Amino acid sequence: MSTEREILQVEDLRVEYATPDGPVRAVDGVSFSLGAGERMGLIGESGSGKTTLGTAIVRLHRPPARITGGRITLDGRDFLGAGERELRQRRMREIALIPQAAMNSLNPVMRIGDQVADGILAHEGRGARRGLGERVTLALARVGLPAGVAGRYPHQLSGGQRQRAAMAIATALQPKVIIADEPTSALDVVVQRQVMLTLGRLQQGLHAAVLLIGHDMGLIAQFAETVGVLYAGRLVEQGPVDDILDQPRHPYTRLLIDSLPTLDDKKALRGIPGLPPSLLNLPAGCPFAPRCPYAFDRCRHESPILQPVAPRQQAACHLYPQHATLPPLPASSTTEAIPQVAPPAAEGVAAKVGR
Amino acid sequence: MSALLEVRNVSKVYGGSVFRTRDLTVAVRNLSYSIADEAASITAIAGESGSGKTTLAQLMLGFLEPTSGQVFYRGRDVARMSPAERRQFRREVQPIFQDPYEAFNPFYRVDHVLETPLKRFGLASSRQEARRLMEEALERVGLRPNETLGRFPHQLSGGQRQRIGVARALLCQPRVIVADEPVSMVDASLRATILASLQTLQRDFGISIIYITHDLTTAYQICQNIVVLYLGTVAEVGSVERVIRDPKHPYTQLLVSSIPVADRRRRWGEDLPPEADAPSGPAGAQSGCPFAPRCPAVMDVCRQSPPPLFRPDSTRAAACYLHHAAPVLEAADVATVFDHHDPGSVASTV
Numbered sequence: 001m002s003t004e005r006e007i008l009q010v011e012d013l014r015v016e017y018a019t020p021d022g023p024v025r026a027v028d029g030v031s032f033s034l035g036a037g038e039r040m041g042l043i044g045e046s047g048s049g050k051t052t053l054g055t056a057i058v059r060l061h062r063p064p065a066r067i068t069g070g071r072i073t074l075d076g077r078d079f080l081g082a083g084e085r086e087l088r089q090r091r092m093r094e095i096a097l098i099p100q101a102a103m104n105s106l107n108p109v110m111r112i113g114d115q116v117a118d119g120i121l122a123h124e125g126r127g128a129r130r131g132l133g134e135r136v137t138l139a140l141a142r143v144g145l146p147a148g149v150a151g152r153y154p155h156q157l158s159g160g161q162r163q164r165a166a167m168a169i170a171t172a173l174q175p176k177v178i179i180a181d182e183p184t185s186a187l188d189v190v191v192q193r194q195v196m197l198t199l200g201r202l203q204q205g206l207h208a209a210v211l212l213i214g215h216d217m218g219l220i221a222q223f224a225e226t227v228g229v230l231y232a233g234r235l236v237e238q239g240p241v242d243d244i245l246d247q248p249r250h251p252y253t254r255l256l257i258d259s260l261p262t263l264d265d266k267k268a269l270r271g272i273p274g275l276p277p278s279l280l281n282l283p284a285g286c287p288f289a290p291r292c293p294y295a296f297d298r299c300r301h302e303s304p305i306l307q308p309v310a311p312r313q314q315a316a317c318h319l320y321p322q323h324a325t326l327p328p329l330p331a332s333s334t335t336e337a338i339p340q341v342a343p344p345a346a347e348g349v350a351a352k353v354g355r
Numbered sequence: 356m357s358a359l360l361e362v363r364n365v366s367k368v369y370g371g372s373v374f375r376t377r378d379l380t381v382a383v384r385n386l387s388y389s390i391a392d393e394a395a396s397i398t399a400i401a402g403e404s405g406s407g408k409t410t411l412a413q414l415m416l417g418f419l420e421p422t423s424g425q426v427f428y429r430g431r432d433v434a435r436m437s438p439a440e441r442r443q444f445r446r447e448v449q450p451i452f453q454d455p456y457e458a459f460n461p462f463y464r465v466d467h468v469l470e471t472p473l474k475r476f477g478l479a480s481s482r483q484e485a486r487r488l489m490e491e492a493l494e495r496v497g498l499r500p501n502e503t504l505g506r507f508p509h510q511l512s513g514g515q516r517q518r519i520g521v522a523r524a525l526l527c528q529p530r531v532i533v534a535d536e537p538v539s540m541v542d543a544s545l546r547a548t549i550l551a552s553l554q555t556l557q558r559d560f561g562i563s564i565i566y567i568t569h570d571l572t573t574a575y576q577i578c579q580n581i582v583v584l585y586l587g588t589v590a591e592v593g594s595v596e597r598v599i600r601d602p603k604h605p606y607t608q609l610l611v612s613s614i615p616v617a618d619r620r621r622r623w624g625e626d627l628p629p630e631a632d633a634p635s636g637p638a639g640a641q642s643g644c645p646f647a648p649r650c651p652a653v654m655d656v657c658r659q660s661p662p663p664l665f666r667p668d669s670t671r672a673a674a675c676y677l678h679h680a681a682p683v684l685e686a687a688d689v690a691t692v693f694d695h696h697d698p699g700s701v702a703s704t705v
Contacts, residue, residue, distance in 0.1 A: 045542035046512060159404075188403040188569055193613040193623055215542060218572075218615035222623055242619050259547040260617055261576040263599060269576060271548030 007209050008034040008057075008095070008177050013070035015049070015056045015233075018063070024279045026052040026065070028233035031306070034177065034209040039200075041220030041241065042213045043256075044230030047276045050213045051100060053230070054181045057211075058097045059087055075176060092123050096175040100182045102166035106154040112165050113150025116140065119169050139172040140165075142205055144198050160191035164198055174206050181213045196223055217260055221245060229253050232277050232287035235306055239313030247325060249315040251292045254326055286318070293330050294319060358427065359563065360415060360448060360531055361389035365424030367410050367587075382410040384587040385424070390531065390565070392429075395557045397564040399574035399595065401610075402584035408567045409453065411584070412535050415565070416450050417441075446476045449529035451520045453536040458520055459508035465519055466504050469493075472527050492522040497548055513540040521549060525556070532556070535567045550577050571614055575599045580693045583607050586645040589664065593671030593692050604673040606646045644674070652677055666692065 015027035026049040044050035055061045072080040116136045137147045143164040184192040203210045229237040237250040248254040255272045274291040289299040304316040369380040402408045413419040417433045426433045428444045452458040469489045479485035490500040496518040524532050538546040554577050556562040581598050583591040591604040602608045643658040665678035672684040672692050
C-alpha cells in the first residue's frame, strides 16, 4: 500500500467485550498497515467497532474489553505484547490517541499550558522540567494556537480551540502515529475545516502517520489518502480514497456512498434498509448478507475474506474474483426502509393533499 | 396569501439591564419569517451554533416568549390565545428536538413519550387504538415496535431515540413540524431514510417542515428554500438552489466552502483567512453587520450600520453591502424571493 517503511502494522486484531449475555466481538480480525506519514481513514457507522479498534491499538481499552488475538507492531517492535512499563514509554512518544470528544475531557480547573506540561512530565519524569515552557509553546504552535493560550482555562476557549488544545496535549511528545477518533464531531463545519487543516499541518510537521476514524465519508475524503471500511467489526474494503469513491467494490461501501447527500444534484435519498447485526449474535457467513442486495447462498454460510479486487483495492465479498466490479444493483432491491403506512387522515390535512 | 405560522419582528435578548448592556446576549434580532397556509413547504433554517436557530425554533413553537415582536399561528397572536386555541396550536405545530437524550424523562419507558400526546390531545378512543397508532408511527420511522416499546431511554441508541422523537411528532398529525437537527446523531445510511420520510410528509400529507440544521448538504437535498442565520439575523435567504450553488453573502460562501465533499477533486483550500477562526461568540448590543469582524470583504460602511436585505436575484436576497446596487428587499415584498415551487416566505428586517 505505501512504499515507505510501515510504521504501524495491525494483524488479525480481535477485541471482545465480556457481557452478561456472552462475548461481543467488536473487532473481528482486522489487519492493515500504515506507512510513515500516511493518512488513512477508517469509516464505520455506529456499532462498527471503530472506536474500540482505535483505543485497542494504543492499548487504552478497558475491561470489559479484551484483546483476544492478533498482533500490533509499532516502528518495527511488538506493541501488543509490550509490558506496562514499555507501553507507558512508547505511548505518546511513538503513538498517540486523540479520543472522541477530547475537547470535553480537558480538565476545567487547570490551565491549558499546565495540561500540556502534565502529559510531558507524566511520560518523561521530573527530568523534563527544564525547557518545559518552550516545549509547551512549541506543542501549541504546532496546532496553530498562540503561546498566550497556555495561560487560559478551557472555558475561555472556543470549541475549535479546545479541540486543538486537546490535540496539542496528545501530540506534545511528537509521536510518529496519531489516531484521531472523530476529532470534529461536535464542531460546526467552518471550525471543523479549521481543525482538520490543523491536523494536516501537525501531521506534516511531525511526518506522522494519521489514522482518522469517523463516519463522515466527506471528511475522510478531504483528509485521507486511503480508507478502510469497517462493518460489524471487520474491514470489508480497503484502498485509495479516489478508487473507492469512484468504484466501490463491496456492496456495503456502494450503498453507503449512495446514501450520501451531495450538492451536485437533488436525488432521491436512499438509505440502507435494515439494521447492523447484533454483535452478540452474528449471523453465520458474511455479516452484511441480511442487508445485501447481491447476497446469494454462499454468503449466508461462508464468511468472505479480504482479497485484492483491483490493483490497490481489497474487498471481502464472494462476488470476487469472478466479477471485475460490482454488477448493477438487482432490480428487486429496495432502499425504502419504511413501509408506506398512511396515518389516519387529520381534519384539514387530507384536504391539502393533491395539488 | 395568508400565513400559517409567522414571527414578526421578533427579538430575543438574554441578560443585561439598562446599566449593563455589555452582558446582553441577543440571540435573535428583529427577525420576521412566515410559512404559507396554502401548500406545504420545506424550509431550512441554517446556521452554526450561536446563530439563533434553536432560539428561533423555540419562539416559533411558543416555548419561549419574544423579548419584542410577535408570533402568530393562523393569524392569532400566540401570547394571547385562549386555552382551546393554545391546545390546537400545540398539537398542530410539533417539535422534533435536537438532543434525543434530554427529550426523554429517564424515569419513564419510551412509551410514555408517545402516549402523552395521544392522551393530551384526545387522539385515541381506546387503549388498543392508542397502541396501534404508536406502532404505526414507529414503523414509519423504521423502528420495530417490539424492540422499542417497553424500553427505557438508556436502553436505546441515540439514533433510535431520535427516531422516536420523529414518531412522536407524527402521532400528533400536525400541520407544521419544526425539526431541530433531527438526524444529527444518526448514521449516514439511516439519515437518508429519515429525511426521505420527512419529505414524504410534506409531499403526501401536506405537513410543512421547518428543518433546522447546520448541515447544508441535507438542507439542499430536501428543502426548497433556505434561511441562513448568522448571530441572530438573516444573512441570506431564498431558493436553496441559488443560495447554496451561488452564495452571495461572504458568510454563506464560507459555510459552503467548508463543507467536506466526498470527492478529492474538490478539495478544501489549504488556507483559511485567520479571521475565520474567530470564535463567533454571542452578540452584544452592536452596530454594524454582525459578520464584519470575520468578513474578508469588510468595508467601512459595514461597521457603521447593519445592512438591509439586498436582492441581486429574483429568488434570493443577501444582507451585505457588497450588493448595495441591487434593490432593497422590503419585508412586505419578501413573499416574492422564494422558489416558485414553494410558497413559504421569509423576511428579515434589521
